[in-house]
Structures are given as C-alpha cells and as structure tokens.
Amino acid sequence: MRKVVAPDYTVFEHVKRHVEAVKTAIREAIIPESVTCSYPKERRKMPASFRGYLIFDPDRCISCFGCAFICPANAIRMKEAEDGRYYPTIDYGKCIFCHFCLDSCPEGALKPTKIHDVAYRDLDRMLTLTEEMIEPPEIIREDKRYVEYVIDGRDLHLRRVDGEDELLVDLPPPSKVERIASCIDPESCTGCRICEEVCEHGVIRSSVEEDGVRMVIDSERCTGCGLCVKECSMRVLRLVRR
Amino acid sequence: MTGTVEALINLMMADQVAIPLLDPILNILYGIPLLGHLLALILWKPLFAALICPGFATLGGLLMLLPWIERKLVARIQWRIGPHEILPQMGGVIQLLADSLRFLFQEVIVHRDAKQPYFLQFPVLSFIPALLPLLFIPAGTIIAIESPYGAQIVLAMVTLFPLFILGLGWASNSRFAYIGTVREAFVYFGYEIALIVSAFAMIVLYGTSDPLAISGMQQVPGIILNPVAALAFFIASAMATSRLPFEIPEADQELAGGPHVEYSGILFGLIYVISYEKVYILSGLMTLLFLGGGSGPEIRVLGDLSGLIWFILKTLLVMIALIALRAIYPRYRLDQALRIGWNPVFTLSTIAVGVSLMEVLLL
Amino acid sequence: MGGLLEWKVRAPDKPMKDRLxxxxxxxxxxxxxxxxxxxxxxxxxxxxxxxxxxxxxxxxxxxxxxxxxxxxxxxCPRFDYRPKYGMGDYLEFTAARSKRFSGQDGGMVTEIMISAIEMGMIDRGLFVGRDERWRPQVFHLHDSSQLEVGTLSGTKYTFATVLKELKKAVLLTRNGVGVVGTPCIVSGVRKLQMEFPLFRDRVRLVIGLFCTENFHYDELMSFLEKKGIKPEMLIKTDITKGRFIATMVDGEVKFKVKELEEILPSGCSVCTDFTAVESDVSVGSVGSEPGFSTVVVRGKSAEEVIAYIREKGYAEFGEGDPGQLDFLIDYKVGRFYVKTKDDKD
Structure with a gap:
C-alpha cells in the first residue's frame, strides 16, 4: 500500500497554484463551458448497442423459455397465448436492463431499442404484456436536437447536433458460440421422438424402420436453440460446439 | 405640543437624504399632508439607513438574490446550468422565492427531545446579530447610529452569531446537531482572533474607529495601504461564514446539516439565510475597512444615493468573491481549518498590525 | 465433447399389431x-x-x-415374466443392529443408505415416508438430518411410487442414487438398468426388502378400520409369526395374516421372490433375533458399504440363520402354484 503524501511545495509554488485556481474560476465564470444536456429538449445520442426497452417478434419466438430462465431479476414470465404457445412478458418494474434475455434468445426474437424513458401510471402497468411488446413503447418526444460528448485532450465537450436521434436500431442478433444438438447416449434414447415434435425448424427427423426408429439431426440447419435438449425426457441430447 | 412636532419635523428635515434628481417630485410630495410627513420620516437619514439601505430592505432583497447568484455562478464555473426551471426566461431568478414559499408552507416539526421554547426562539433571535451591525455600517454618508466605536461594535455583533448557532444545536438535542455545534465552536476559535486582529490593524492605521471617518479617510483604499490585513480579513471572513470551503459545522456530507439538522419549514428557512446574512455584514465591513466604503466618483444628481450605490456595488463584489470560493477550493477538514486559522491567517494578521504600525510611524 | 448426429433406437416387437x-x-x-x-x-x-x-x-x-x-x-419386469425364487446368490448372510438409527427391527436400511451417502457412493437415496394417515410418500434423502422427521423408517405395507421419483433423482444426481424397494421394485430397477445405460451408471445401490405381499392403500385402510384400527393413531405395523400386529397409541391389535388374503393384490399372489434376489443387499426381519435385521449382501457395492459400517462401528453385528427363511420362501412359491392351478381350472 502506498501512502499518499502531500506534495512539498514552497510558498511561491503555493501562491502560484492558488492564482491558477482563481484564474480558472474567473475564466469559466465569464466564458463557461457546459456539459449539461437539457433533456427533454435535447437528448443524448446513445450508441446503437444501448440497452433500452425491448421489442418482441412473436413470429420468430420458439417458446424456448430461455429468456425467462436467464433473467437475473425474474422480470420475465412466460404467458400462454391463444395459440397455445408461451410468449414472454416483461415486468419493467423489475427489469434491470441487462439484456441477458436478448443475448440468450437463440432466434433473435427480442430486439433492442434506445428507448429508456417510459412513464407509467402505476406499478401494475409496468408489467408489459406480449402484445404491448410487439410495437416500441410510446413516448413523448420534445427533442429537436441531440447531444454528443466528445473527449478532446483532457476535457469533455458537448456537441449539439440538430435533428432527431433515431431510437429504433436495426442491429444484427448478437453473435454467439455456434452450437448444435447431438446425442451423447444413443442407447438410453427411448425413441419417443418428442425432440422431433418440438423442433421448430424440422431439423430432427425420425424414420420408422422394421426393427426400430432411426433418428437424424440435420447439422446444417440446426440453430442450437436447445429446445430438444430441454424437452428430452432421458437427457440424451446435448448442445455441442459446431 | 405643536412646538414639539415642529421641532421634530425640523430635526428630520435638517437631516434628509438629499437626492437632487428627485427634488422637484419630492417637493410636491412634501406638500401633501400625511404622505409628506411619512416620506420625510422615511427619508430621515438614520431611519433610511435602518429600514432601507444598508438596513432591512437591502438585506431582504439580497437574501432573495444571493442564493440565486451563488448557485448560478458556481454552476457556470462548474460547467452546469444551475436554477433554470422557474421562470426560465430570466434564468430562474425567482428560485429562492419558490424555495421560501415551500419553507413557508412546510410543517415545522418540533421533535420530542427538543427543548421546545429555545428550539423555536433561536432561529428568530438570530436576526438580532444580523440586523444590529447594519446600524453602524455607513452606506456613503447614510448611517443609522454615528459612533466613534462603530467598527468595534460591528465586530462584536458579528462574533455574536456563533452564540445563536450554539443555541440552535443545543436546543435540537440530537447527535448530529451536537457534533455540528461543537465544530462550530472549534471553527469559531479558529477565525475569531485573526478577524479581530486584522480589523484592529486597520483601526491602528486610520487612527479612528468611526465608520464615517474611516470611509472618508480612504483616498487610497485600505487594501492598497495594508494588503496583508485585507487577505487575513478575507480568509477569516470566509471561515466566519462557515460556508464551503470551510463548511465544517454544517457538513452536509457527514452531519446532514449540523446544528440545523432537526429544523424544517420556515424555521429552517430562517437558519438557511444566517450564513448569507453573515456574508453581507462581513462584506459590508470589508468594504468599509479596505475598499473605502461609499467613496467613489461622485454622481452629483444622485446626491447621497451616489455613495450608497458605490457601497452596494463594492459589497456585492466582495460577496461574490466570498461565494465563488466554494467553486474553487475543495472542502477542508476541521483540523486543517483550525491550522489555517491559527497558523497562516493569525500570522498574517499579526504581520498586518506591524505593517500598520510601521506605516503610521513612517508617514 | 462430441455426440452422434445419427443413431438408431431398437424397438421391441409389438405384442399387438396396429395397436399401441x-x-x-x-x-x-x-x-x-x-x-x-x-x-x-x-x-x-x-x-x-x-x-x-x-x-x-x-x-x-x-x-x-x-x-x-x-x-x-x-x-416392465412382468412382461415376459421369469419368476425368481429362493435365496439367490449371496456373498454374506448376517444380522445387524444399527447404533445410530432405530427402525422396524435393526434400522439397517437407514443405516446402509446413510452410510453410502457418507461414503460418497451416492448423493441421494429414495425413501418411502408416510403422512399422518399412513399414505406413502417418497423422500429424497440427502443427509441424516432429514431423518429427524421420524416417519421415514418403518414398514408401511402399502405400494409406494418410488420408481416414479427415480427418473427425477437420476437426472438430478451427481454421484449416484440409492433405492429401497420391494422385490418387484428391485426387478424393475434391474430391468431399467439392463435397457438404459443412464440408469446402469447412476443407480449405484439397490436395497431389497423381504416381502410376502404388499397392499393397496385404500384397501388396507378400510380393512384395518374394520378391525378397529384408526390410521391416525397407528405407530407401527409388523408381521411376526403369522400375525399382523398394529401398535397404536392406546394399545395393540393382532390378527392372523391369513385374514389379509382377501385383499391380497393379484400381482403379489404370482410373485415368488421373497428375498429380493436381484438386489445389491436384502434386508428383513426374518432370520435373526428380535431387534436385529437380517442382511443378505449380494453385490459388490453393498459389500463396500457393510465394510464401511463395520470399520466405523456404526452397527452391532450378530448371527443370521438362513434356515428361518425357508418357510416363507416356500410359502410364496407355494402360493404361486396354487394361484396358477386356479387359473388352469
């Protein structure tokens, strides 16, 4: 551990530094710099990877429950929809905006936005149902320009740019380790073919032969969503690196 | 009976605030019976000094304005915006009006452990040391009470402030208030001697302590005659106001307000302005001792108001300098503040006395 | 770790064409x-x-x-049924009484299971407990502190859904699983292990119980109530010397085992396996002095556990007499012949 010692200045150096401090204060009082963004009249420009509210695409969702399982704040609950499938609902009262759900989604059904300022009338309404997640949340925008922070040498400067910042981003789904389902214990397989039924992409196929069932995984088309692994009653399937 | 009234009116008319610019209007107004008398009463110099300037009205106006000036100035230095949302066209100038309205309508909570009568009285009583010194500080030629010992009286009154703050903390009867009170006492010991000795140096230099005589003597302002005393007095004033960087008794960070941690509502509002009152009085004293009081290029048409305006302007300047310190320096610890008070500042003030003596002997 | 992308599952012959x-x-x-x-x-x-x-x-x-x-x-152990009978092969025939746990007789089932958990051979054992109405419930036993409940040990004489829990236990386990069960449950576990490597690897210890018959809960309870026994008052049930003894809070009720034959399940009447021939270790009360459990060690894993118990001195060992079992073994085999003869008539 290093002990911090006060620098050993002479009286002259002390005076010089005091004068410097006062000079800086006077300069800034006369020609001030500003780093305050006057939200909501202007908005800070967020990076495209900003973790804001989520949009949900039910057509891509495979009801794998991955988002609900990984949510560290237990904000995501799966609700049964009319078509008998389960879709996520997010309680933004609990959400910590970590976007683990988005990263874990195997099919890219959850999309990020840069929206972060949604007002609710009460706590109950913070529970956002699946239908409300399809469209981005409604916010009132008063901003006519956006603000960027530029670091120039030692100082931080504010740059104001006219025009609205686009809050909806079109990012490709996050890259992840490519994995495919495969069978680690073929002898323990009961041949129930549940995996074939749950697979959204028809990757697992079975063919009934005379003395048994032949199971085939099409490695080219497997997305590694892990639905079959989760559903296998004997746990003979596992995700392996491609 | 009529003779006495006549004599009184004559006395008042003999000592009126002379404003040549307004003379025609005033002459008409004097003619109107009751209004004329009232006007003559107000424009009577001692009463004008006590009520309008540098007394009650100016103090009130400054208390409304100073916090805003402080917040806006410090915000500028620190690259922020400051008060903005209330009346944005004027830069939020009525912020303190809004604040004081809030204080006014907030409930005054007197907690169970407090010494109730003192708890309620001390914030109100603390206006005594704020208002009394103003009677002895001249704004130009306008002064409420002329006294050959004016400067000493002002100093004595100013050093009464800590007594009331100690009273506040004691009546609060709470841990934080207690610690804050003890710190107030500590800091008081730190600055008091330096403040008095540096003022004493100037009195030695001028050879008089009559405020009017002091301001009249300064063809060359005192700050040039004895800059050492001015520096010591300035630092001691900064400590006396117990504001940043010497915000040790109140210490929002550790003590959540120190002596006034238990106060709320309008009582808190009264305590909140104590430090600004101190700033005003000490700036006025500094103007008187070092900046020549109301002396300055005379504007003939304004008459007595000319000196008054110069006085207010100089006082404002000193106040802004005192306030801006909080944006320049970081906060000192209690031991550091005591060391500053006893070591450099006390030494400086002692040296200042020597400088004054030498000047008196040599010139 | 790689895996197969293509595999084949052997399907058995269909006993009924075009049906499930x-x-x-x-x-x-x-x-x-x-x-x-x-x-x-x-x-x-x-x-x-x-x-x-x-x-x-x-x-x-x-x-x-x-x-x-x-x-x-x-x-299914009864599909393509090959009845087991007799004493079966064993490595050691002994009697023991646990010093740590009290049970039906010597508390040896609990002792063997807890010792196996302590050894690290298994990390969970499936036990049959009961609620206050003597309904059987399956417990996952992780350590001995769970035994403080007090309703885990003791014979229940009713069917329990042990094997329904077995898959859950097998999928959750890290080391292995231990099972306690009647001879039919032991046979079921053995068949599972034969067919599926998952169970072969993870079920490490199978404790069989001596069993003449087991009853359906509802039938047994209505029968007992006819005899004047309330399940809430029951402390312990036992069968000794041809008599069913029910110990209650306020006394005992005894009656002949023969009377129970009217509610004997048909699955039990065809069973000839009294000593759980296929288990790793069989435990029962017949064949040793009162207060002792008869322990028939058959498998390698059970031998290790018994050696561990001996080393630690957790149990007191006595003499067992295999001859005492012959009567009940013969009784069960005889019942099978009577039953099959009835069917032929």
Missing part, C-alpha cells in the same frame, strides 16, 4: 393380473402419462399423448 405398445402391455400384464404396480413403466414414460387409476396402472389419455415408443414394454 401400452395396449399390448395392458392386455398381457395388467389385465391378466400379473402387474405388481412397481411403476417402472411410469418411470420411463417420456410423456409421464402412466399412473395408477382405481388401483390399476393405466394410461388414460394414451390415444392423444402416447408416443408409442415401447419403452414401457422394454422395462
């Missing part, structure tokens, strides 16, 4: 009265559809849900 496998199982085992309700089929069923309906194993909504994989037929 379970229909075949129902016709061949359940409806013929062979079924012992060990629920091995329920354990392996991938859709978890097989359960007990009206004291019979059934798959009520099989038309919709059954995947027709044939696993139930592959694991």
């Amino acid at each position: 496998y379970f229909d075949g199982l129902k016709a061949n085992v359940i409806d013929t009265g062979l079924c012992s309700r060990c629920l091995t089929c329920a354990c392996i069923c991938p859709v978890d559809g097989i359960r007990v309906v009206d004291d019979k194993v059934d798959f009520p909504d099989r038309e919709e849900r059954c995947r027709d994989c044939g696993a139930c037929i592959r694991v």
Whole structure:
C-alpha cells in the first residue's frame, strides 16, 4: 500500500497554484463551458448497442423459455397465448436492463431499442404484456436536437447536433458460440421422438424402420436453440460446439 | 405640543437624504399632508439607513438574490446550468422565492427531545446579530447610529452569531446537531482572533474607529495601504461564514446539516439565510475597512444615493468573491481549518498590525 | 465433447399389431393380473402419462399423448415374466443392529443408505415416508438430518411410487442414487438398468426388502378400520409369526395374516421372490433375533458399504440363520402354484 503524501511545495509554488485556481474560476465564470444536456429538449445520442426497452417478434419466438430462465431479476414470465404457445412478458418494474434475455434468445426474437424513458401510471402497468411488446413503447418526444460528448485532450465537450436521434436500431442478433444438438447416449434414447415434435425448424427427423426408429439431426440447419435438449425426457441430447 | 412636532419635523428635515434628481417630485410630495410627513420620516437619514439601505430592505432583497447568484455562478464555473426551471426566461431568478414559499408552507416539526421554547426562539433571535451591525455600517454618508466605536461594535455583533448557532444545536438535542455545534465552536476559535486582529490593524492605521471617518479617510483604499490585513480579513471572513470551503459545522456530507439538522419549514428557512446574512455584514465591513466604503466618483444628481450605490456595488463584489470560493477550493477538514486559522491567517494578521504600525510611524 | 448426429433406437416387437405398445402391455400384464404396480413403466414414460387409476396402472389419455415408443414394454419386469425364487446368490448372510438409527427391527436400511451417502457412493437415496394417515410418500434423502422427521423408517405395507421419483433423482444426481424397494421394485430397477445405460451408471445401490405381499392403500385402510384400527393413531405395523400386529397409541391389535388374503393384490399372489434376489443387499426381519435385521449382501457395492459400517462401528453385528427363511420362501412359491392351478381350472 502506498501512502499518499502531500506534495512539498514552497510558498511561491503555493501562491502560484492558488492564482491558477482563481484564474480558472474567473475564466469559466465569464466564458463557461457546459456539459449539461437539457433533456427533454435535447437528448443524448446513445450508441446503437444501448440497452433500452425491448421489442418482441412473436413470429420468430420458439417458446424456448430461455429468456425467462436467464433473467437475473425474474422480470420475465412466460404467458400462454391463444395459440397455445408461451410468449414472454416483461415486468419493467423489475427489469434491470441487462439484456441477458436478448443475448440468450437463440432466434433473435427480442430486439433492442434506445428507448429508456417510459412513464407509467402505476406499478401494475409496468408489467408489459406480449402484445404491448410487439410495437416500441410510446413516448413523448420534445427533442429537436441531440447531444454528443466528445473527449478532446483532457476535457469533455458537448456537441449539439440538430435533428432527431433515431431510437429504433436495426442491429444484427448478437453473435454467439455456434452450437448444435447431438446425442451423447444413443442407447438410453427411448425413441419417443418428442425432440422431433418440438423442433421448430424440422431439423430432427425420425424414420420408422422394421426393427426400430432411426433418428437424424440435420447439422446444417440446426440453430442450437436447445429446445430438444430441454424437452428430452432421458437427457440424451446435448448442445455441442459446431 | 405643536412646538414639539415642529421641532421634530425640523430635526428630520435638517437631516434628509438629499437626492437632487428627485427634488422637484419630492417637493410636491412634501406638500401633501400625511404622505409628506411619512416620506420625510422615511427619508430621515438614520431611519433610511435602518429600514432601507444598508438596513432591512437591502438585506431582504439580497437574501432573495444571493442564493440565486451563488448557485448560478458556481454552476457556470462548474460547467452546469444551475436554477433554470422557474421562470426560465430570466434564468430562474425567482428560485429562492419558490424555495421560501415551500419553507413557508412546510410543517415545522418540533421533535420530542427538543427543548421546545429555545428550539423555536433561536432561529428568530438570530436576526438580532444580523440586523444590529447594519446600524453602524455607513452606506456613503447614510448611517443609522454615528459612533466613534462603530467598527468595534460591528465586530462584536458579528462574533455574536456563533452564540445563536450554539443555541440552535443545543436546543435540537440530537447527535448530529451536537457534533455540528461543537465544530462550530472549534471553527469559531479558529477565525475569531485573526478577524479581530486584522480589523484592529486597520483601526491602528486610520487612527479612528468611526465608520464615517474611516470611509472618508480612504483616498487610497485600505487594501492598497495594508494588503496583508485585507487577505487575513478575507480568509477569516470566509471561515466566519462557515460556508464551503470551510463548511465544517454544517457538513452536509457527514452531519446532514449540523446544528440545523432537526429544523424544517420556515424555521429552517430562517437558519438557511444566517450564513448569507453573515456574508453581507462581513462584506459590508470589508468594504468599509479596505475598499473605502461609499467613496467613489461622485454622481452629483444622485446626491447621497451616489455613495450608497458605490457601497452596494463594492459589497456585492466582495460577496461574490466570498461565494465563488466554494467553486474553487475543495472542502477542508476541521483540523486543517483550525491550522489555517491559527497558523497562516493569525500570522498574517499579526504581520498586518506591524505593517500598520510601521506605516503610521513612517508617514 | 462430441455426440452422434445419427443413431438408431431398437424397438421391441409389438405384442399387438396396429395397436399401441401400452395396449399390448395392458392386455398381457395388467389385465391378466400379473402387474405388481412397481411403476417402472411410469418411470420411463417420456410423456409421464402412466399412473395408477382405481388401483390399476393405466394410461388414460394414451390415444392423444402416447408416443408409442415401447419403452414401457422394454422395462416392465412382468412382461415376459421369469419368476425368481429362493435365496439367490449371496456373498454374506448376517444380522445387524444399527447404533445410530432405530427402525422396524435393526434400522439397517437407514443405516446402509446413510452410510453410502457418507461414503460418497451416492448423493441421494429414495425413501418411502408416510403422512399422518399412513399414505406413502417418497423422500429424497440427502443427509441424516432429514431423518429427524421420524416417519421415514418403518414398514408401511402399502405400494409406494418410488420408481416414479427415480427418473427425477437420476437426472438430478451427481454421484449416484440409492433405492429401497420391494422385490418387484428391485426387478424393475434391474430391468431399467439392463435397457438404459443412464440408469446402469447412476443407480449405484439397490436395497431389497423381504416381502410376502404388499397392499393397496385404500384397501388396507378400510380393512384395518374394520378391525378397529384408526390410521391416525397407528405407530407401527409388523408381521411376526403369522400375525399382523398394529401398535397404536392406546394399545395393540393382532390378527392372523391369513385374514389379509382377501385383499391380497393379484400381482403379489404370482410373485415368488421373497428375498429380493436381484438386489445389491436384502434386508428383513426374518432370520435373526428380535431387534436385529437380517442382511443378505449380494453385490459388490453393498459389500463396500457393510465394510464401511463395520470399520466405523456404526452397527452391532450378530448371527443370521438362513434356515428361518425357508418357510416363507416356500410359502410364496407355494402360493404361486396354487394361484396358477386356479387359473388352469
């Protein structure tokens, strides 16, 4: 551990530094710099990877429950929809905006936005149902320009740019380790073919032969969503690196 | 009976605030019976000094304005915006009006452990040391009470402030208030001697302590005659106001307000302005001792108001300098503040006395 | 770790053409009265559809849900039934009394299971406990502190759904699983292990219990109530010297075991296995002095556990007499012949 010692200045150096401090204060009082963004009249420009509210695409969702399982704040609950499938609902009262759900989604059904300022009338309404997640949340925008922070040498400067910042981003789904389902214990397989039924992409196929069932995984088309692994009653399937 | 009234009116008319610019209007107004008398009463110099300037009205106006000036100035230095949302066209100038309205309508909570009568009285009583010194500080030629010992009286009154703050903390009867009170006492010991000795140096230099005589003597302002005393007095004033960087008794960070941690509502509002009152009085004293009081290029048409305006302007300047310190320096610890008070500042003030003596002997 | 992308599952022959496998199982085992309700089929069923309906194993909504994989037929110990009987092979025949746990006789089932957990051989054991109405419930035992409940040990004489829990335990375990069960449950576990490597690797210890018969809960309880025994008051049940002894809070009720034959399940009347021939270790009260449990060590893993108990001195060992078992072994085999003769008539 290093002990911090006060620098050993002479009286002259002390005076010089005091004068410097006062000079800086006077300069800034006369020609001030500003780093305050006057939200909501202007908005800070967020990076495209900003973790804001989520949009949900039910057509891509495979009801794998991955988002609900990984949510560290237990904000995501799966609700049964009319078509008998389960879709996520997010309680933004609990959400910590970590976007683990988005990263874990195997099919890219959850999309990020840069929206972060949604007002609710009460706590109950913070529970956002699946239908409300399809469209981005409604916010009132008063901003006519956006603000960027530029670091120039030692100082931080504010740059104001006219025009609205686009809050909806079109990012490709996050890259992840490519994995495919495969069978680690073929002898323990009961041949129930549940995996074939749950697979959204028809990757697992079975063919009934005379003395048994032949199971085939099409490695080219497997997305590694892990639905079959989760559903296998004997746990003979596992995700392996491609 | 009529003779006495006549004599009184004559006395008042003999000592009126002379404003040549307004003379025609005033002459008409004097003619109107009751209004004329009232006007003559107000424009009577001692009463004008006590009520309008540098007394009650100016103090009130400054208390409304100073916090805003402080917040806006410090915000500028620190690259922020400051008060903005209330009346944005004027830069939020009525912020303190809004604040004081809030204080006014907030409930005054007197907690169970407090010494109730003192708890309620001390914030109100603390206006005594704020208002009394103003009677002895001249704004130009306008002064409420002329006294050959004016400067000493002002100093004595100013050093009464800590007594009331100690009273506040004691009546609060709470841990934080207690610690804050003890710190107030500590800091008081730190600055008091330096403040008095540096003022004493100037009195030695001028050879008089009559405020009017002091301001009249300064063809060359005192700050040039004895800059050492001015520096010591300035630092001691900064400590006396117990504001940043010497915000040790109140210490929002550790003590959540120190002596006034238990106060709320309008009582808190009264305590909140104590430090600004101190700033005003000490700036006025500094103007008187070092900046020549109301002396300055005379504007003939304004008459007595000319000196008054110069006085207010100089006082404002000193106040802004005192306030801006909080944006320049970081906060000192209690031991550091005591060391500053006893070591450099006390030494400086002692040296200042020597400088004054030498000047008196040599010139 | 790689895996196969293509594999083949051997399917058994269909007992009934163009029908589900379970229909075949129902016709061949359940409806013929062979079924012992060990629920091995329920354990392996991938859709978890097989359960007990009206004291019979059934798959009520099989038309919709059954995947027709044939696993139930592959694991059923009574399908293609080869009755076991006699003493079977054993490494050691002894009697013991646990110093740590009290049980029906010597508390040795609990002792063996806890010792195996302490050794690290298994990390969970499946135990049958009961509620206050003597309904059997399956417990996952992790350490001895769970035994403070007090309702885990002791014979219940009713069927328990041990094997339904077995798959859950096998999928959750890190080291291995121990099972306690009647001879039919032991046979079911052995068949599971034969068919599926998953169970072969993870079920490490199978403790069999000496068993003459086991009853359906509802039938036993209504029978006991006829005898004036209230299940809430019951402390312990036991069968000694041909008599059923029910110890209650306020006294004992005794009656002849023969009287129980009227509620004897058909699956038990065809069973000839008294000593759980296929287990790793069989435990029972017959064959040793009162207060001791008879322990028949058959497998390697059980031998290790017994050696561990001896080393630590957790139990007091005595002399066992294999001859005392002959009567009940013969009784069970004899009952089988009577039953099959009745069927032929």
